[in-house]
Amino acid sequence: MDSLDVEKSGSDYAPLTNHTVRSFSWENVTVSVKDRHTKQPLELLSNVNGIVKAGELMAIMGPSGSGKTTLLNVLAHREATPKATVSQTLSINGVPTTLKDFQKLSSYVEQQDALVGSLTVRETLYFAAKLSLPSSVTKSERISRINSLIAAFGLQGQAEALIGTPIRKGISGGQTRRVSVASQLITSPKILFLDEPTSGLDSAASFEVINFVRDVAKRHKILVIASIHQPSTTTFELFDKLFLLSRGKVAYNGPITGVKNYFGNLGFNMPLYMNPAEYIIQLVNTDFSRDAARSAEQLQMLQTAWTQHEAANPPPQNTPNDGPPLDAELLSDHGSANPFLIPLTLIHRSFIKSYRDVVAYGIRIAMYMGLAIMMGTVWLRLDTDQSNINAFTNAIFFGGAFMSFMAVAYIPAFLEDRHLFIKERHNGLYGPTAFMLANFIIGIPYLFLIAVLFSLIAxxxxxFQPTAQAFWTWVMWLFLDLLAAESLVVLLSSLVPIFVIALAATAFANGLWMSVNGFMVQPETLNVFWRYVFHYIDYQAYVFRGMMVNEFGKRSYGCGSDCRCMYSSELEDVCRIDGRAVLQSYGYGTGEMGKYVGIMIGIVVGYRVLGWVVLYLKKH
Structure with missing residues (x-):
């Protein structure tokens, strides 16, 4: 990879542009949902106002359920919460912006690190740069930014280390959070959102992460807004401003240095040696109070006090001296990558993951090889005698059905890819078309390899029919079977992205296909409902048909020593059975293979298109 063969150049993070976003403000942010019990509107946020200026770090704090994440999502132009009604005015340099412009100037770091564990730190930043930097940025500039970010975040010693997978240990939690932040700074965003950046970290690692962010923000005038639960004293003091929420209303919005005096003047003197973040959270938290009425009264007093405070009603920020809010040069410096090259970048990233992460395809290959050995030794060297016709038929059903059933092993790898896609889509990098195309293409060589390796053994x-043509026809049907099975996994996992539910849904679907594919009950005698509703769209039915034709279409079987043939055919006079007689009992002909291959391709494409529709409609 080209970014790995260049010496490190520079240790200082350098922005792409000197143009500055001077301020980001929000006014009258109100979010409401319908209460499930009363069916009346319930406000999650009520008339919330605030402003952050260039180079400042703001901490959004509050007890659980106070509206921190909801506010952060609204500010980042994301869905606040499902089925919510949102009213807000969001402005950059005093002027409202469109979502497209806002995405060019901002980045969002999720609470959960959505990173590819089988990539190194340097590779993670390399692909972040390839997906997000505009085509005007040269290769040398891109490499320089990667090296600068690695140095700025103190990751030189871990640059070639893996992020880490469940099987292979990688970098520490604090280092992973730094990589997440660094990957979002690759585009020189003017506004950076952090959702619980210290979640799961100890106090030392938390301080480390926020300190790095603060250093970069101060030097390059980046606005940082972070929701944070309960930081240590040292981490709390790294922030410039505190935005304190409780039950959707503001209890304080001002400098960190003024917190102690503000609450002291209200009669709430902070105890000596106590963590100020912990103390103020206790002041506004009514969930665990022994005296609910008194706590509610105290909270209302704090919210009212802030509403009446002069800092809660600042003068308008958009003055005539502000100048043009978003000039063309500022937005052009934050363009997007070439959309035609994004699928290639995604394929490149997925290829590295596919051969390093054994969960993606390595374990599946081992599973299929085990199945092939089991199948080959159970149906070992079957003679071409009529007593083995059922055994051949059972083997064909078992091979096709269980190969597709075992595609459930792909669910964890796809869910990881989907999680990363959702994050990058929210940041405006690419859409479901590029993701679905790359996901499909990267699977083709591995599925073909599995089909060949399985067939070589089983x-x-x-x-089975010992000719090269018959062997490769078998491989073709098995390959189409795996393509359809994996496409079904993609569809169901996109529809319900929860591992246990996706696993159950995929298993159920495969059980249904097994039942109606024509083996258990022959197609002509299958119940009309199952036949016309499900049999003709069952990819396993076409695989079973194709493999049966491949085995029995050009082969004959002996009738035994007593010459009593199980199937009547033209070869009965010579004590043999024409395999086409077996096919006739299932209602199968020997022609139209191209038609059924076309139907299989149509089913694969149909699953993928439906998966695309689900991803397009689902925003999270």
Whole structure:
């Protein structure tokens, strides 16, 4: 990869542009949902106002359920919460902006680190740069930014280390959070949102992460807004401003240095040696109070006091001296990558993951090889005698059905990819088309390899029709079977992105396809409902048909020593059975293979298109 062969240049993070976003403000932010019990509007946020200026770090704090994440999502132009009614005015340099412009100037770091664990730190930043930097940025500039960010965040010693997977240990939690932040700074955003950046970290790692962010923000005038639960004293003091929420209303919005005096003047003197963040959270938290009425009264007093405070009603920020709010040069410096090259970048990233992360395809290959050995030794060297016709038929059903059923092993890898896609889509990098295209293309060589390796073992051990044409026809049907099965996994996992539910749904679907594919009950005698509603869209039905035709279409079987043939055919006079007689009992002909291959391709494309529709409609 080209970014790995260059010496490190520089240790200081350098922005792409000197143009500055001077302020980001929000007015009258109100979010309401329908209460499930009363069916009346319930306000999650009520007339919230605030402003952050260039180079400042603001901490959004409050007890659980206070509206921190909801506010952060509104400020970042994201969905506040499902089925919510949102009213707000968001402005950059005093002027409202469009979502497209806002995405060019901002980045969002999720609470959960959505990173590819099988990539190194340097590779993670490399792909972040390839996906987000405009085409006007040269290769040398991109490499310089990567090296500068690695140095700025103190990751030189971990640059070639893996992020880490469940199987392979990687960098520490604090270092992972730094990589997450660094990957979002690759585009020189003017506004950076952090959702619980210290979640899961100890106090030392928390301080480390926020300190790095503060250093970069101060030097390059980046606005940082972070929701944070309960930081240590040292971490709390790194922020410039505190935005304190409780039950959707503001209890304080001002400098960190003024917190002690503000609450002291209200009669709430902060105890000596106590963590100020912990103390103020206790003041506005009514969830665990023994005297609920008194706590509610205290909270209302704090909210009213802030409403009447002069800092709660600042003069308008958009003055005539502000100048043009968002000039063309500022937005052009924050363009997007070439959309035609994004799928290639995603394929490149997925390829590295696919051969390093054994969960993606390595474990599946091992599972399929185990299945091939089991199948080949159970149906070992079957003779071409009529007593083995059922055994051949059972083997064909088992091979196709269980190969597709075992595609459930792909669910964890796809859910990880989907999580990363959702994060990058929210940041405006690419949409479901590029993701779905790259996901499909990267799977093709691996699924073909699985089909070939499985067939090399199971086909020849089982003594299926011993010709090269028949072997490769078998491989083709198995390959189409795996393509359809994996496409079904993509559709169901996109629809319900929860591992246990996706697993259950995929298993149920495969059980349904097994039942109606024509083996359990022959198509002609299948119940009309199952036949016309499900059989003709069952990809396993076409795989079973194709493999049956491949085995029995050009083969004959002996009728035994007593010459009593199980199937009547033209070869009965010579004590043999024409395999086409077996096909006739299932209602299968020997022609139209191209038609059924086309139907299989249509099913694969249909699953993928439906998966695309689900991803397009689902924003989270």
């Amino acid at each position: 086909y020849w051990l089982g003594n």
